[in-house]
Amino acid sequence: xxxxxxxxxxxxxxxxxxxxxxxxxxxxxxxxxxxxxxxxxxxxxxxxxxxxxxxxxxxxxxxxxxxxxxxxxxxxxxxxxxxxxxxxxxxxxxxxxxxxxxxxxxxxxxxxxxxxxxxxxxxxxxxxxxxxxxxxxxxxxxxxxxxxxxxxxxxxxxxxxxxxxxxxxxxxxxxxxxxxxxxxxxxxxxxxxxxxxxxxxxxxxxxxxxxxxxxxxxxxxxxxxxxxxxxxxxxxxxxxxxxxxxxxxxxxxxxxxxxxxxxxxxxxxxxxxxxxxxxxxxxxxxxxxxxxxxxxxxxxxxxxxxxxxxxxxxxxxxxxxxxxxxxxxxxxxxxxxxxxxxxxxxxxxxxxxxxxxxxxxxxxxxxxxxxxxxxxxxxxxxxxxxxxxxxxxxxxxxxxxxxxxxxxxxxxxxxxxxxxxxxxxxxxxxxxxxxxxxxxxxxxxxxxxxxxxxxxxxxxxxxxxxxxxxxxxxxxxxxxxxxxxxxxxxxxxxxxxxxxxxxxxxxxxxxxxxxxxxxxxxxxxxxxxxxxxxxxxxxxxxxxxxxxxxxxxxxxxxxxxxxxxxxxxxxxxxxxxxxxxxxxxxxxxxxxxxxxxxxxxxxxxx
Numbered sequence: 233x234x235x236x237x238x239x240x241x242x243x244x245x246x247x248x249x250x251x252x253x254x255x256x257x258x259x260x261x262x263x264x265x266x267x268x269x270x271x272x273x274x275x276x277x278x279x280x281x282x283x284x285x286x287x288x289x290x291x292x293x294x295x296x297x298x299x300x301x302x303x304x305x306x307x308x309x310x311x312x313x314x315x316x317x318x319x320x321x322x323x324x325x326x327x328x329x330x331x332x333x334x335x336x337x338x339x340x341x342x343x344x345x346x347x348x349x350x351x352x353x354x355x356x357x358x359x360x361x362x363x364x365x366x367x368x369x370x371x372x373x374x375x376x377x378x379x380x381x382x383x384x385x386x387x388x389x390x391x392x393x394x395x396x397x398x399x400x401x402x403x404x405x406x407x408x409x410x411x412x413x414x415x416x417x418x419x420x421x422x423x424x425x426x427x428x429x430x431x432x433x434x435x436x437x438x439x440x441x442x443x444x445x446x447x448x449x450x451x452x453x454x455x456x457x458x459x460x461x462x463x464x465x466x467x468x469x470x471x472x473x474x475x476x477x478x479x480x481x482x483x484x485x486x487x488x489x490x491x492x493x494x495x496x497x498x499x500x501x502x503x504x505x506x507x508x509x510x511x512x513x514x515x516x517x518x519x520x521x522x523x524x525x526x527x528x529x530x531x532x533x534x535x536x537x538x539x540x541x542x543x544x545x546x547x548x549x550x551x552x553x554x555x556x557x558x559x560x561x562x563x564x565x566x567x568x569x570x571x572x573x574x575x576x577x578x579x580x581x582x583x584x585x586x587x588x589x590x591x592x593x594x595x596x597x598x599x600x601x602x603x604x605x606x607x608x609x610x611x612x613x614x615x616x617x618x619x620x621x622x623x624x625x626x627x628x629x630x631x632x633x634x635x636x637x638x639x640x641x642x643x644x645x646x647x648x649x650x651x652x653x654x655x656x657x658x659x660x661x662x663x664x665x666x667x668x669x670x671x672x673x674x675x676x677x678x679x680x681x682x683x684x685x686x687x688x689x690x691x692x693x694x695x696x697x698x699x700x701x702x703x704x705x706x707x708x709x710x711x712x713x714x715x716x717x718x719x720x721x722x723x724x725x726x727x728x729x730x731x732x733x734x735x736x737x738x739x740x741x742x743x744x745x746x747x748x749x750x751x752x753x754x755x756x757x758x759x760x761x762x763x764x765x766x767x768x769x770x771x772x773x774x775x776x777x778x779x780x781x782x783x784x785x786x787x788x789x790x791x792x793x794x795x796x797x798x799x800x801x802x803x804x805x806x807x808x809x810x811x812x813x814x815x816x817x818x819x820x821x822x823x824x825x826x827x828x829x830x831x832x833x834x835x836x837x838x
Contacts, residue, residue, distance in 0.1 A: 306431045307390040309453050313363030315429075316452035319344035323360070327371075338364035338557045344371070347452040352423065353460035355406075359427055361454060363387070365555035370400050370427055370454065377407040377422060384557075385622050386658045390429065392644065395483050397437065397455065397473040399428040403488040404619040409461065418491060420464035426471070427456045428483075428621075436474040442466045465490045484662035486686070488618040492740035493697050493719070493727035495690040496661075503682050505639030505667040510676040516605040516630025518653045521546070521562060521582075527652045535561055538585060543567050545580055549587070552651040558588035560626055560654050564601060586615055586626055586656075605630040610670040610679035614687060616661075623686055625657045625668065632678060633670040641665050661686045692725035692742035700727050706795050708768045708804035716772075716800050721745045730772045730802065733765035739772070745799075747776045757782070757819045757832040760801060769810060769836060771819075772802040780824040784817050805836060813837065 309315040318324070327344045331337040347370075348359040356375040361368070369384040383401040390398065407422030414420075426439060430453055437448040437455040443466050448457035459466070467490055471483045486496045520527050528550040536544060547563035564580040583598040597613070604611070609630040616623030627636060629650070636655050639645045640663040648657035659666055664686050670679030699719035706714045717740075718728035729740030739761075744751060752758045760773035760782070771794065775782065782794040782801040786809055794803035809815050814837040821829045 306433075307393070307429065307453070309432075310361070310363070310368055310390055310429055311387060313343065314345065315361045315454065316345040316347040319346045319360055323358075327360075338362070338367075338369070345452075347454040348449050348456045350449055350456065350458065352458040355423065357425070357456070357458055359454055359456045361429075361452075364557055366553065367556060368429065370429070372404070372406075372425055372427060372456070374406050374423070379406050381406070381425070381619075383427075383620060383622075384658075385429070385660075388646070389622070389660065395473065395481055396434050396475070397428060397430040397471075397483055399426070399471050399483055399485050399621050401428070401619045401621060402426040402468045402471075402485070414464050418464050420462060423458055423460050424462050424466075425456065425458045426468050427454065428471075429453060430455050430473065433475050434473045435476040438472040438474060438480075439468055440470045440472070441468045465494060467494065484660060486621065486661035486688070489688045490618075492729045492738065493690070493692070493700060493742050495688055495742070498685045498689040498691050499641060499664045501641030501665060503639070503665045503667045503684070504641060504643055505637065505645065505669050506677045506680065507667075509678055509680060511672065511678050513609045513630075513632045513672070513678045514606055516609045516632045517601075518562075518628075519631050520652065521548075521564065521601075531561060531563065535585060535587070548652075550652050550654050552655050553649040556588075556656065558586070558624060558656045558658075560628075560656060561585040561587065562628070562654070565598070582628075584613075584626070584628060586613075586624065588624070604628075605632075608679050608681075609633050610636070610668070610681060612668045612681045612683075614683060616686070618688065621662070622658045622660055625655075625659055625666075627655045627657075627668065629653050629655070629670055629679070632672055634673040635671045635675075637669050637671070639667045639669065659686075661688070690725075690742045691723075692727055693723040696720065696722035696725045696727045696742060700729070703798045703800065704795060704802075706770070706772075706802040706804055708770070709806065710768065712765060712768045712804075714770050714772060714802050714804070716798070716802055718798055718800065726799070728774070728800070730763075730800070732763050732770050732772075733768070737763050737765050739763065743774070747774060747799075752776065755830050755832060756821050757830050760819060760832075760834075762805075762834065762836050767807070769805045770802060771805065771817075771834070771836075772800070774799055775801050775821065778823050779821045779829060781822045783820045783822070785820070786815060786817055810836065 324344050342362050342364045345361045346358065347361050350357050355377055358373050360371040366387045367384040368387055369382055371380060371382040373380045381404045385398060385400050403424045403426060405421035405424050409420055409422055411419055430437065430450060434450060437450050439446045439448050439457045446457055448455040467487050469487050471485050472480050473483055474480045489495045524546050528548040531547045531549055543566040545564040545566055547561060549559055549561045551559045563583045565583055566580060580601050581598045582601040582604050609632045610627060612625060612627040614623055614625060625638065635647065636650050637645050637647050638657055642663065646657060648655040665682065665684045667680065667682045669677055672678050696719050700717050703716045703718050712733050715731045719726060724744060725742050726745035727742040729738055731738045756776045756779050760771055763770050763772060775796065777799055779796065782796045783791050784794055784803050785791040794801045816833060816835050818831060818833055820831045823829055
């Protein structure tokens with residue numbers, strides 16, 4: 233589950249015959265590689281020097297290498313790009329046509345392979361697999377829902393795996409139901425699916441979810457579990473792979489987030505790699521971009537339609553790793569749409585947009601080009617969906633950086649291809665914390681960025697999450713309702729949410745409790761903000777326990793009381809107060825004795 237430089241090149245297939253897998257067993261694989269299985273342990277793999285050298289190194293350092301050389305199947309079918317059987321011609325043709333129409337597509341000539349077919353709740357599901365360059369992808373289609381979902385993992389995740397299977401996606405939603413939203417404004421999907429890749433030695437895959445344990449379908453070196461009409465919020469919590477002899481191993485896995493409170497626990501490992509820079513660097517630039525040199529390829533028209541690049545000066549689409557479908561666009565723009573209250577940023581601005589696997593605008597952002605590297609010669613982002621088990625790291629570096637290394641908590645590392653000042657790499661959610669290090673041409677560390685988690689974790693204990701319940705409601709004049717839900721404080725945290733409207737805007741999470749001056753910065757009204765839903769504007773947020781009431785005063789002298797209880801304050805602003813497009817209000821907080829604790833002005837725009 234780590235993103236390392238490829239250890240098996242395309243030459244390997246020509247050098248070695250594919251095994252038949254009749255003696256497949258990961259215990260046997262580990263024994264042949266001279267290792268004893270140890271749960272949760274990874275090792276550093278050696279980088280590829282040449283194809284022939286890679287074969288020798290893999291034979292002694294990785295269980296997959298031993299599997300290939302000894303004739304044991306393992307993941308060989310996937311690494312060769314031939315799991316399962318060829319997809320029906322109609323499915324292959326539809327895939328190719330869709331691929332040809334999209335400039336953000338997978339590699340031409342990608343062969344779709346059929347892995348598993350099943351029918352659940354009257355809907356036919358087909359799980360396909362394919363290899364595109366250095367990516368192994370699973371694509372699940374659903375007949376009556378007319379939906380498809382594609383998730384990918386790097387080839388290196390299999391080449392370095394010590395576990396016999398790989399979870400690629402978990403709780404991917406399919407379709408919707410006609411059920412009303414729950415208290416948090418969520419509607420359960422018609423189905424949810426979890427799927428992944430297995431080695432030849434795996435006989436069963438057991439999926440442990442909130443509603444019990446379930447046997448997944450296992451065939452063609454893949455597994456698939458489809459939950460029909462699950463309850464809202466039901467999540468897979470762990471996955472086990474089981475061999476034919478009953479041996480069981482837990483797979484590296486992180487549950488998909490749900491709402492504001494149901495997030496995985498933070499990782500317990502420590503960041504690896506250098507912790508201090510050898511030389512401080514600031515104020516760099518990207519020479520080719522500054523000189524408008526035509527690197528990469530021109531921006532496609534679809535990319536130019538994204539709002540933040542509407543004032544385009546110059547831009548190029550870059551593919552730092554030619555073996556990956558992931559790409560990144562760098563654009564110089566004169567300005568970007570911004571709220572009237574936002575400070576002006578004189579251009580040109582440097583904007584970025586991620587694309588890959590048929591998706592446009594996965595994520596992106598903008599900053600003033602002249603100041604982009606003012607504080608560091610490297611900027612790294614992290615992108616992924618809740619269902620993904622592999623997230624995308626995207627980096628932009630100044631001309632000062634010659635090499636980038638990503639260090640994982642296991643001690644493994646990867647040097648992603650760095651080209652035209654950008655790099656892209658995939659990291660398993662289970663591999664955090666990770667540290668990204670930038671080196672200059674003399675191998676000195678000049679940039680460090682550490683991700684302690686994947687952004688989808690929270691340390692609140694289970695009792696804080698499971699105790700969430702509705703506390704009170706506030707209804708606007710037109711009937712739009714804000715619903716306040718909160719759990720019992722536990723372990724120094726309290727989980728909560730405020731849902732505005734029927735499945736509309738929402739805020740919340742699992743936050744420290746009780747609130748301290750450090751959190752509120754000395755003003756108990758600091759955490760109250762404005763939220764617009766439809767034509768209504770609500771004020772809402774957390775307040776310390778000693779705040780008994782909050783008032784809202786308008787310039788015309790009118791004063792109303794917000795609903796304040798259980799550590800939360802919510803108020804619906806009357807439409808008449810916003811008739812001119814906005815209003816400035818004064819918030820005041822009082823304790824139970826009526827003593828004024830704090831006040832704050834807040835500008836509201838409709």
